[in-house]
Amino acid sequence: MSFDLDAVRAQFPALAIKDDGVRRIYLDNPAGTQVPRTVADAMSACLLSANANLGGYFRTSQAAGEIVSSARDAMADLLNAPSSDEIVFGQNMTTITMHISRSIGRLLRPGDEIILSRMDHDANVWPWAMLARDLDLKVTWLPFNIDTFEFDLEVLDNLITERTRLLCVGGASNLTGTLNDVTTICAKARAAGALTYIDGVQSVPHVATDVQAIGCDFLVCSPYKFFGPHQGVLWGRRELLEKLEPYKVRPAASAIPECFETGTQSHEGFAGIKAAVDYLAWIGESMAGATSGRPALRAAMETLFAYEKSLAAQLIEGLLDIDGVTVQGITSPDAFDRRVPTVAITHDRTEPTHIAESLARENIFVWKGHNYAIEAAKALNIYETGGAVRIGPVHYNSAQEIDETLAALRRILGQ
Numbered sequence: 001m002s003f004d005l006d007a008v009r010a011q012f013p014a015l016a017i018k019d020d021g022v023r024r025i026y027l028d029n030p031a032g033t034q035v036p037r038t039v040a041d042a043m044s045a046c047l048l049s050a051n052a053n054l055g056g057y058f059r060t061s062q063a064a065g066e067i068v069s070s071a072r073d074a075m076a077d078l079l080n081a082p083s084s085d086e087i088v089f090g091q092n093m094t095t096i097t098m099h100i101s102r103s104i105g106r107l108l109r110p111g112d113e114i115i116l117s118r119m120d121h122d123a124n125v126w127p128w129a130m131l132a133r134d135l136d137l138k139v140t141w142l143p144f145n146i147d148t149f150e151f152d153l154e155v156l157d158n159l160i161t162e163r164t165r166l167l168c169v170g171g172a173s174n175l176t177g178t179l180n181d182v183t184t185i186c187a188k189a190r191a192a193g194a195l196t197y198i199d200g201v202q203s204v205p206h207v208a209t210d211v212q213a214i215g216c217d218f219l220v221c222s223p224y225k226f227f228g229p230h231q232g233v234l235w236g237r238r239e240l241l242e243k244l245e246p247y248k249v250r251p252a253a254s255a256i257p258e259c260f261e262t263g264t265q266s267h268e269g270f271a272g273i274k275a276a277v278d279y280l281a282w283i284g285e286s287m288a289g290a291t292s293g294r295p296a297l298r299a300a301m302e303t304l305f306a307y308e309k310s311l312a313a314q315l316i317e318g319l320l321d322i323d324g325v326t327v328q329g330i331t332s333p334d335a336f337d338r339r340v341p342t343v344a345i346t347h348d349r350t351e352p353t354h355i356a357e358s359l360a361r362e363n364i365f366v367w368k369g370h371n372y373a374i375e376a377a378k379a380l381n382i383y384e385t386g387g388a389v390r391i392g393p394v395h396y397n398s399a400q401e402i403d404e405t406l407a408a409l410r411r412i413l414g415q
């Protein structure tokens, strides 16, 4: 039993689409992945047969309720949450973070310190920076080493003080692809009595995630980055969720997790989330010989990461061979366990916009710019020069697609 790329690709209708006879190569995955047909079908079925608000006595309402609870169970399995009551849904990671940061702020006092990272996407930076402004908190910045693209954890030791109350950090960078040692980072914060808020948006799609093993207090992710619909999910430690004051209207539920889910939710989105998690479990069962539920999900993520590492190795080796290209991230094969396959590049004579536009003309989809990782782009000195070109394979990409992309890049860069 092993990873079966053809079986995987057959699940994704978008991968077969051609434009004027030209195949598409999706390498824009860090911004959002394609979905298996089962995800679209589940969303469609929800809209067509379970379209009602929650809590009614009638069929559609009951069916919608079952969809919501099955999505919570699925996400609890994916993140290894102790209970599905700790799974909060929302529109996307940014909106969830803006919202819950207000509640977390009620635990903080003027002069308290929070640690933010220079590697993170702005969605795990600015909600907290605004909170700090509103509450008169002190922000301390955790830099990353621009030679290794990783945090130096001794630096973190020096930043943590007895006034540190909160540390916000990403599981993986959406720009450099660095996979952070969040378990060690959370242990350091916990030892100082600080809460931890992990942005798992770029790590959950690539590696098995276990919130209990990480030892964090909150972890957020976005199912549209792992083959699901445009939604956000937060896991929070039960005693904290129960302690926080939810920002909600009076008639809304007051029990967790619903008390943090403002207004009417996208039930069709939840149906899609459940189907996306089921898709991952299918990989674990059919390609890694695991039984259903959490074991299948963990096996799936390990199988996918092993395959993605081979794509990353091929891509990085090819990129390093192109004159003038700098990979803005880890390149050493023996450190590939510490990166996801998201690869950012710059070229010494060509702007990222030109490269991304030229690749688009060949129907190869990539993003360019700072990709909202403003602090990281500034630290790498590429903020003012248009950022980087971000090439982001996932498990449905093939070695041939990587070869074609490298060939296209060589042509575009005149080699």
Ligand SMILES: Cc1ncc(COP(=O)(O)O)c(C=O)c1O
Residues within 6 Å of the ligand: 030, 031, 091, 092, 093, 094, 095, 121, 123, 124, 170, 172, 173, 174, 199, 201, 202, 221, 222, 231, 232
């Ligand atoms: C690392 C990271 N965090 C947060 C976000 C924001 O996610 P959302 O679009 O769900 O708000 C992104 C989006 O690209 C991201 O890559």
